[in-house]
Amino acid sequence: GKGKVAPTTKQLHGVVSNILKEVDFNTATLADILRKLGDHFDMDLMDRKSEVKRIIEEVINSMSDDEGEEENEEEDAEENGKKEEDSKEDPDEEEEK
Numbered sequence: 001g002k003g004k005v006a007p008t009t010k011q012l013h014g015v016v017s018n019i020l021k022e023v024d025f026n027t028a029t030l031a032d033i034l035r036k037l038g039d040h041f042d043m044d045l046m047d048r049k050s051e052v053k054r055i056i057e058e059v060i061n062s063m064s065d066d067e068g069e070e071e072n073e074e075e076d077a078e079e080n081g082k083k084e085e086d087s088k089e090d091p092d093e094e095e096e097k
Contacts, residue, residue, distance in 0.1 A: 007041050012052060015040050017059045025060055
């Protein structure tokens with residue numbers, strides 16, 4: 001049964017993004033994530049390991065913008081802050097008191 005169509009990079013990106021929200025990506029290994037992707041698409045994606053690794057890095061970078069030191073960091077932090085106000089205190093507010 002090799003009749004399955006391999007997922008596009010864009011599809012992989014979306015699923016990786018969801019997987020990384022569920023798992024702790026500090027403890028999840030590339031193999032874990034490849035296995036989850038394989039389950040999701042019902043095919044073995046080990047041969048796309050380097051592509052998946054790059055996608056994982058991109059997703060993690062975009063998720064952890066608040067730890068990075070990019071110029072556009074503030075806008076991203078504001079966007080995320082609106083959704084996550086309950087879960088995280090805003091470090092900026094602390095300083096103003």
